[in-house]
Amino acid sequence: MNICPNKLETQNICKYFAQELIIENINIYLKENELVSLLGVSGIGKSTLFNVIAGVLVPESGRVLLNGQDVTGQAGRISYMQQKDLLQPHLTVLDNVALPLFIRGLRKNEARSQALRYFKDFGLDGTERKYPSQLSGGMRQRAALLRTYLFSHDVALFDEPFSALDTITKGKMHRWYLNLMERINMSALFITHDIDEAILLSDRIYIMTGPPGIITQEIIINEPRPRDDHFLISDAFLEYKRQIIKILSI
Amino acid sequence: MKKLPNITAKIYPATLLISLLLCWYLITKIELVPSFMLPSPGDVLMAFIGSFPELMYHAKISLTEAFVGLGISIVLAFLIALIMDRFEVLYKAMHPVLVVTQTIPTVAIAPLLVLWLGYDMAPKITLVVLACFFPMTIALLGGLRSSDPDALNLMRAMGAKQWQIYKYIKLPSSLPGFFAGLRISVSYSIVGAVIAEWLGGNSGLGVYMTRVRKSYAFDKMFAVIFLIIILSLILMKCVELLEKKTMPWAQVDQEQESNF
Incomplete structure (x- = not known):
C-alpha cells in the first residue's frame, strides 16, 4: 500500500496502428483531486492515449492502473467527455x-x-x-x-471538452468548472491544445511531442486554487506560457 | 405565431386542387369528352354515395389485407435490418439482393402468386409484404448504420452491452428513417392489395374495380379511385400522428428551429 496512491497511472504504454508507432512509452499519473493536462498539437496521439486509458483500445504494451488495479483494455471503468x-x-x-x-x-x-x-x-x-x-x-x-x-465519480477524462465553444462561453465554463471542482471530488485528466486553458485549470501539465507521441516534459503549476481571472494576466501565468511555447516550438 | 405560415402554405395546393376539379367539371359540362367516358365530378360523388355500403364492404377486405401485410413487413423489416446491421457479412451479402427484389414488377408476379397461393387473402398479403418491406428495411438500416461512431464509442467506454447500445442509441436514432419508410409503405400497401385483387378473388376494392370496369360503370370506377386516395391519405396522416407521438423530441427540434 502506498501512502499516497495514484488514482490513475499508465506504465510504458505503446500503441501501434498498422505497424506505425503512434504513442511511445507513456508514463503518466494522476493523484486524487488533481487536475492534470496533456498538452500537445493536434494529431500527436493524445486521443489514442485517452482511448487506451478508457479501455476502448488495447495497447501493444504497457498497463493502465486505476486505484492500483490493472484495468488495461477494460472498458466501463473510466468515463470520458x-x-x-x-x-x-x-x-x-x-x-x-x-x-x-x-x-x-x-x-x-x-x-x-x-x-x-x-x-x-x-x-x-x-x-x-x-x-x-x-x-x-x-x-x-x-x-x-x-x-x-x-x-465514474473519482476519475474522468476530458478530450478538449470546451474547444467547440466560443471564447466568451469558454471563459465562463472555465470559471464554472474551477468553482465546481471546489465542491466535488474529482480527479481529471484533460487533453487540450489550448495553452491558456491548460495553465488556468491544471495542477500539472504533461507536454506531448512527436510523432510518435512521447511525454517530453512535466510542468507543475504552483498556484493555489481557486484561481480567478487575475491569474490569467499575471506575470506568473505568462512565465508558464513562455516556458511551454518554448518546449512546443523545439 | 406558428399557425399562420401553416395556413398560407395550405392555400396554394388547395387552390390548385379546386381549379383542377373545376377544369374537370367544365370539360364534362361542355361535353369535350363524352360523359360515358369521363363522368362529371357530380356523377362520381353520386356514385360514391350510392354505392357506399358496397364500397365499405370491399374496403374492409382490402384494408385487412393491407394491414396484415404491413404488420408482417414491419416485423420483417426490423428483423432483417437488425441482423444486417449486426453482422457486416450479411449486410454485404443481402443488400444487393434486396435491391434486386425491388426491380421485380409487382404486377408481373401477382398472377404467379395467385396461382401458387390461391384466391384467398394469402397472395394479396404476400404481394403487400413484397411491396412494403423493402422501403422500410432500407430506411431502418440507414438509420441504424448512421449512428454517430463517437456516441457508440462512448457507450462502449461506459461498459454498455450490445443490446443496450441498440436500446439507447441505435433504435431511437433509426426511428425518423423508419417513419419515412412507413409513410411510403402505407400507400404501397393499399395499392399492393388492390393490384393483387385485380387478378383473382371474390371481394376487395380491386375485385370491385374489375367488376365495375367490365360493366363500363366509369362513375363507380372513379368513386373507387377516390376512395383509395382518401384511405391512403388517412393512413399517411395516422403515420404522421404516430410519429409525433413516438418522437416528442423531434417536435421540440422543430419548434426550436422556428424560433430562430
Whole structure:
C-alpha cells in the first residue's frame, strides 16, 4: 500500500496502428483531486492515449492502473467527455445524464433520483425535462460533464471538452468548472491544445511531442486554487506560457 | 405565431386542387369528352354515395389485407435490418439482393402468386409484404448504420452491452428513417392489395374495380379511385400522428428551429 496512491497511472504504454508507432512509452499519473493536462498539437496521439486509458483500445504494451488495479483494455471503468457533448437527442436531459446508471443496470427511478441530486451543483436546475436541442452549448457541456461524473465519480477524462465553444462561453465554463471542482471530488485528466486553458485549470501539465507521441516534459503549476481571472494576466501565468511555447516550438 | 405560415402554405395546393376539379367539371359540362367516358365530378360523388355500403364492404377486405401485410413487413423489416446491421457479412451479402427484389414488377408476379397461393387473402398479403418491406428495411438500416461512431464509442467506454447500445442509441436514432419508410409503405400497401385483387378473388376494392370496369360503370370506377386516395391519405396522416407521438423530441427540434 502506498501512502499516497495514484488514482490513475499508465506504465510504458505503446500503441501501434498498422505497424506505425503512434504513442511511445507513456508514463503518466494522476493523484486524487488533481487536475492534470496533456498538452500537445493536434494529431500527436493524445486521443489514442485517452482511448487506451478508457479501455476502448488495447495497447501493444504497457498497463493502465486505476486505484492500483490493472484495468488495461477494460472498458466501463473510466468515463470520458469530448468536445462533442454526445447527448442523445431522443432522451431528456435527465435521462441523458442518467444514461451511465441505466447502463450499469440501475432501475430507472433509482437512476433518475441519483442523477437529480447533482442538477443544482452542476447548474442544470430546471432542464430535467427538456431535450438537449433546447439547451445552449454551455449547458449541454455541463450536462455532458454531469453524465461523465455520474459514470465514474473519482476519475474522468476530458478530450478538449470546451474547444467547440466560443471564447466568451469558454471563459465562463472555465470559471464554472474551477468553482465546481471546489465542491466535488474529482480527479481529471484533460487533453487540450489550448495553452491558456491548460495553465488556468491544471495542477500539472504533461507536454506531448512527436510523432510518435512521447511525454517530453512535466510542468507543475504552483498556484493555489481557486484561481480567478487575475491569474490569467499575471506575470506568473505568462512565465508558464513562455516556458511551454518554448518546449512546443523545439 | 406558428399557425399562420401553416395556413398560407395550405392555400396554394388547395387552390390548385379546386381549379383542377373545376377544369374537370367544365370539360364534362361542355361535353369535350363524352360523359360515358369521363363522368362529371357530380356523377362520381353520386356514385360514391350510392354505392357506399358496397364500397365499405370491399374496403374492409382490402384494408385487412393491407394491414396484415404491413404488420408482417414491419416485423420483417426490423428483423432483417437488425441482423444486417449486426453482422457486416450479411449486410454485404443481402443488400444487393434486396435491391434486386425491388426491380421485380409487382404486377408481373401477382398472377404467379395467385396461382401458387390461391384466391384467398394469402397472395394479396404476400404481394403487400413484397411491396412494403423493402422501403422500410432500407430506411431502418440507414438509420441504424448512421449512428454517430463517437456516441457508440462512448457507450462502449461506459461498459454498455450490445443490446443496450441498440436500446439507447441505435433504435431511437433509426426511428425518423423508419417513419419515412412507413409513410411510403402505407400507400404501397393499399395499392399492393388492390393490384393483387385485380387478378383473382371474390371481394376487395380491386375485385370491385374489375367488376365495375367490365360493366363500363366509369362513375363507380372513379368513386373507387377516390376512395383509395382518401384511405391512403388517412393512413399517411395516422403515420404522421404516430410519429409525433413516438418522437416528442423531434417536435421540440422543430419548434426550436422556428424560433430562430
